[in-house]
Amino acid sequence: MIRITPPIDNATIKQLHAGDKVLLSGTILTARDQAHIRLVKDQATDLDLKGAVIYYVGPTPARPGEIIGASGPTSSYRMDSLSVPLMERGVKMMIGKGNRSKAFRNAMIENNAVYMIATGGAGALLSSKIKSVRVIKYEDLGTEAVHALEVEDFPCFVAYDVHGKSIFKGDV
Amino acid sequence: MRTVSAEKLTKAVKDSLIKINYELDNSLVTLLKKAKSKETSNLSKSILDDILENQALARDRKAPLCQDTGVAVIFVEHGLDVRLDGNLDDAINAGVRLAYDEGYLRKSVVQHPFNRENTKDNTPAIIHTKLVDGDQIKLKIASKGAGSENMSKVVMLTPSDGIEGVKKLVLDTIFDAGGKPCPPIIVGIGVGGNFEKSAMLAKEAILRDLDDSNPDPSLNALEKELLSEINALGVGPMGVGGETTCLAVKINTFPMHIASLPVAINIQCHSARHMEVTL
Known part of the structure; x- marks a missing residue:
């Protein structure tokens, strides 16, 4: 078990190996399809992505008195090409589910970043690790807006590491 | 001829959609537990543990199992000897609207393939209707994630x-x-x-x-x-x-x-x- 608090540096990335279980604590950003399109198009220089963690999630609405609804990962492959310019701007870790393209993996290694998976469909469980939520960009996107989440012991696994290894069956 | 009220159908759609999004079917939970007992690696066991813990948590808290609460898909088998006192599609969509609002489910439907504007109430449902013998209306109700x-x-x-x-x-x-x-x-x-x-x-x-x-x-x-x-x-x-x-x-x-x-x-x-x- 490895504990990590963002922002993440290259030394931390190097220590991670496919299959490692990681508990994240601190601030992570959310973005999925539409937010990625805008972040890439807008450049969004007001958003500091140095050492940042991006979690691919679109939560269910919070009930009154709760912080957030179900918050499990969405499939990552849809963000493959859009992830590259964001890694070039400093993103060090992406959390989602499922395998991704070879082109993504190559760009990830080049940029010294890492791809993590959280358990898909475990939306209720993962939301219990989120301690606060605020919208920081593209509020009109609703569930797809960029949120800053404060998480505590958020569980995920290293899926692709910078050493070229993968957690997935069938990947070389 | 038997009559079923549209209001009753709307409520059945609403209640079912909320229930299925909070509670996994018991036969499925049994299969997942069996699957966990067969795994040998800590990694795959740990993932099945998460899935099992998640469903228990969702059931207890009456909370959605997954953030992708899907598109509502409804198969209707409509008996020839029963009459609904309202428009069938409207009654179903009213149930969807209520479920996704009152059940705090995510509205995941967009109106148009290219402008991607959210319909904001998770309608329209995808409805398949078949006429059958009998005086009952059977609904197969699903929330299908992407x-x-x-x-x-x-x-x-x-x-x-x-x-x-x-x-x-x-x-x-x-x-x-x-x-x-x-x-x-x-x-x-x-x-x-x-x-x-x-x-x-x-x-x-x-x-x-x-x-x-x-x-x-x-x-x-x-x-x-x-x-x-x-x-x-x-x-x-x-x-x-x-x-x-x-x-x-x-x-x-x-x-x-x-x-x-x-x-x-x-x-x-x-x-x-x-x-x-x-x-």
Whole structure:
């Protein structure tokens, strides 16, 4: 078990190996399809992505008195090409589910970043690790807006590491 | 002629959608527990632990199991001797609207393929209506997420591809999908009919009871054979490798053209959310 608090540096990335279980604590950003399109198009220089963690999630609405609804990962492959310019701007870790393209993996290694998976469909469980939520960009996107989440012991696994290894069956 | 009120149908749709999004079916939970006992690696065990803990938490807290609360898919079997005192599609969509609002479910439907504007109430539902004998209205109600739906496909094979062609297509599709559709999955296969009929057969197949058996002995055997061959692929829970990739295979068939062998594969994630109600 490895504990990590963002922002993440290259030394931390190097220590991670496919299959490692990681508990994240601190601030992570959310973005999925539409937010990625805008972040890439807008450049969004007001958003500091140095050492940042991006979690691919679109939560269910919070009930009154709760912080957030179900918050499990969405499939990552849809963000493959859009992830590259964001890694070039400093993103060090992406959390989602499922395998991704070879082109993504190559760009990830080049940029010294890492791809993590959280358990898909475990939306209720993962939301219990989120301690606060605020919208920081593209509020009109609703569930797809960029949120800053404060998480505590958020569980995920290293899926692709910078050493070229993968957690997935069938990947070389 | 018997009359069913549209209001009652709306309430049944609403209540069912909320219930299925909070509570996983017991037969599914049993299969997931069995799958966990078969895993040998800590990683795949840990993922199945998360899935089992998640469903217990969702049930206790009356909270959605997954953030993708899906598109509502409703199969209606409408008896010829019963009359609904209102518009059927409107009554269903009213139920969807209420469920996704009052149940705090995510509204995931966009109006247009290109402007992607959210309809903000998760309508319209996808509704399939069939007229049948009798004086009842049966609703098969599902919330279908996109992760597994996006890994589904329809392929027009040729008759000479035969059963081996179908098997290869299924195994290739599931292997290529890897962890994306949230395995362990349930696989619905529609063989026959035509282009659109095969897709309908596959969708209905994933709505079958997990523990039913196919009344056609050859198809029953094929379901079992494919289940074990899919699991031999070793994709495993969330794609990380392991003993269980698939919990059940269901195959539905229909007569077809002499020149055709349409095959549809509809994949259902481990959060299989559907139920039946009869009014």
